[in-house]
Amino acid sequence: MSKYIFVTGGVVSSVGKGITVASTGTILKSRQITVSVQKLDPYLNVDPGTMSPYQHGEVFVTQDGAETDLDLGNYERFMDVNLTAESNVTSGQIYSSVIARERRGDFLGGTIQVVPHVTTEIKDRFKKLAQHSQAEVILIEVGGTVGDIEGQPFLEAIRQMRNDVGPENVFYIHVTYLPYLSTTQELKTKPTQHSVNELRRIGIQPDVIICRSDYPISEDIKRKISLFCDVAPEAVIPLPTVPTIYEVPLILEEAGLGRLVVNKLNIKASPPDLTEWQGLVRCLKECQEPVKIALVGKYVELKDAYYSVRESLHHAALYHNRDLKLVWVQSEDLERDGENLLSSVQGIVVPGGFGIRGIEGMIKAAGYARRNRIPYLGLCLGMQVMVIEFARHVFNSNKANSTEFDPATPYPVIDLLPEQKSVKDMGGTMRLGDYPCHLVDGSRAARAYATTLVQERHRHRFEFNNEFRDRLEKAGMVYSGLSPDGRLVELSELADHPWMVGCQFHPEFLSRPTRPHPLFREFVNVAKDVLREGAQPPLPLAS
Numbered sequence: 001m002s003k004y005i006f007v008t009g010g011v012v013s014s015v016g017k018g019i020t021v022a023s024t025g026t027i028l029k030s031r032q033i034t035v036s037v038q039k040l041d042p043y044l045n046v047d048p049g050t051m052s053p054y055q056h057g058e059v060f061v062t063q064d065g066a067e068t069d070l071d072l073g074n075y076e077r078f079m080d081v082n083l084t085a086e087s088n089v090t091s092g093q094i095y096s097s098v099i100a101r102e103r104r105g106d107f108l109g110g111t112i113q114v115v116p117h118v119t120t121e122i123k124d125r126f127k128k129l130a131q132h133s134q135a136e137v138i139l140i141e142v143g144g145t146v147g148d149i150e151g152q153p154f155l156e157a158i159r160q161m162r163n164d165v166g167p168e169n170v171f172y173i174h175v176t177y178l179p180y181l182s183t184t185q186e187l188k189t190k191p192t193q194h195s196v197n198e199l200r201r202i203g204i205q206p207d208v209i210i211c212r213s214d215y216p217i218s219e220d221i222k223r224k225i226s227l228f229c230d231v232a233p234e235a236v237i238p239l240p241t242v243p244t245i246y247e248v249p250l251i252l253e254e255a256g257l258g259r260l261v262v263n264k265l266n267i268k269a270s271p272p273d274l275t276e277w278q279g280l281v282r283c284l285k286e287c288q289e290p291v292k293i294a295l296v297g298k299y300v301e302l303k304d305a306y307y308s309v310r311e312s313l314h315h316a317a318l319y320h321n322r323d324l325k326l327v328w329v330q331s332e333d334l335e336r337d338g339e340n341l342l343s344s345v346q347g348i349v350v351p352g353g354f355g356i357r358g359i360e361g362m363i364k365a366a367g368y369a370r371r372n373r374i375p376y377l378g379l380c381l382g383m384q385v386m387v388i389e390f391a392r393h394v395f396n397s398n399k400a401n402s403t404e405f406d407p408a409t410p411y412p413v414i415d416l417l418p419e420q421k422s423v424k425d426m427g428g429t430m431r432l433g434d435y436p437c438h439l440v441d442g443s444r445a446a447r448a449y450a451t452t453l454v455q456e457r458h459r460h461r462f463e464f465n466n467e468f469r470d471r472l473e474k475a476g477m478v479y480s481g482l483s484p485d486g487r488l489v490e491l492s493e494l495a496d497h498p499w500m501v502g503c504q505f506h507p508e509f510l511s512r513p514t515r516p517h518p519l520f521r522e523f524v525n526v527a528k529d530v531l532r533e534g535a536q537p538p539l540p541l542a543s
């Protein structure tokens with residue numbers, strides 16, 4: 001039978017509860033304990049697929065095509081697991097399933113209530129994940145903060161679990177924040193005391209309190225929290241803000257979290273081995289030589305919108321012992337202020353996206369990369385933009401476009417497939433999750449992957465329009481990855497360019513800290529040798 005670790009948050013959101021959960025998983029895995037993980041999101045959307053990045057940040061796509069919370073990306077990267085739809089549960093899913101069952105008559109005339117019907121549905125999701133994953137430990141993160149109205153049924157469900165599976169099989173971690181008052185120059189514990197009181201009112205006594213803070217936490221403060229919140233002094237674990245999230249597993253291990261969990265849950269475990277993580281963090285701190293990459297998108301003021309892309313670039317830079325200098329370029333600024341925003345970068349990434357805003361700026365970035373022979377990596381929309389820009393150049397017409405942005409374009413180089421044209425609903429109508437891609441021998445992409453067949457994760461509606469394949473191929477576009485039936489272009493690149501590659505899928509979801517994704521790895525490999533800033537200027541191609 002699986003054991004459960006439940007993680008709640010107190011005081012404020014966005015203090016890194018997801019990273020804490022991911023890191024707890026890492027330290028358990030480092031003891032050869034099998035783990036799986038689930039995120040509970042209290043909002044009423046069925047999934048974040050229809051939410052704006054302003055609301056939600058990145059939508060992380062699992063191999064089975066679920067559109068999920070970005071925390072799942074951190075879980076996958078830290079714990080090196082591939083999760084499924086079962087790892088993200090929202091209130092929207094819970095309520096729609098309870099109501100669907102009510103309509104079917106499953107409750108035999110009963111009154112449907114939050115307790116027990118909604119809480120039972122929630123607990124069933126825990127148990128299903130335990131059963132399907134067969135993991136020894138299931139980590140469950142409750143989204144939001146204790147005290148939120150929407151979160152109540154989830155907290156009630158995790159409270160009930162103590163009796164359902166026995167107190168020796170559950171472990172509660174509460175992640176809080178200690179604010180700093182500059183006038184008195186001290187960290188305050190009162191908000192933590194209040195949030196723990198709120199948890200205890202519901203019936204949950206935390207086993208461990210992890211205290212996030214921007215300042216060092218003294219023994220005095222730890223003792224105070226231990227006394228007022230009724231946890232052992234060693235169970236108050238300080239987690240100060242650190243320059244890299246990849247240091248968090250090392251800090252939690254050092255503070256004894258792994259030992260506390262293993263002892264309370266009575267798990268037989270090997271000694272922890274975090275050598276790989278220690279190496280990673282050492283390298284992160286030691287790498288000095290920069291590699292300067294521009295990320296051209298429309299949500300750059302909101303760094304979470306491109307979370308996995310940023311992490312993948314970090315992984316690739318680390319692999320080459322480089323310090324990633326990421327230049328966030330708002331694509332609308334490129335439209336207005338021109339290409340000088342890109343004048344010193346060694347590589348350009350155009351990530352995924354939807355809608356017309358900022359598209360012309362991204363096309364400009366692709367044109368700049370092509371003419372100046374700057375390495376370019378296009379991710380989904382980034383590939384579409386690269387194709388549009390190349391077509392504009394080849395057909396000598398700035399009318400070439402995707403029908404997503406100009407339905408009347410005379411050169412619809414990116415278009416919906418004929419069978420997609422009747423789709424009306426916006427939710428869940430995309431090509432989602434893993435699809436195979438055959439790599440074409442001798443291409444840059446095939447060289448990067450060093451294999452012939454890969455599975456990559458997708459999230460898009462529009463495709464390369466096959467009507468234009470021959471004409472663009474003759475002009476120098478190489479289709480380096482195709483669906484097994486040859487019908488869909490999955491990867492394209494330019495023959496006459498050091499490294500300009502676009503993929504219709506999202507490789508950023510597969511990169512791991514110590515195993516960068518091959519496309520990111522190769523992109524940074526070529527970019528790192530590009531000389532900019534005062535060095536020989538790259539030779540511009542005649543455009």
Ligand code: GLN
Nearest residue numbers: 352353380381460461462
């Ligand atoms: N908007 C484009 C499409 O739907 C690209 C999507 C994406 O980048 N994820 O095909």
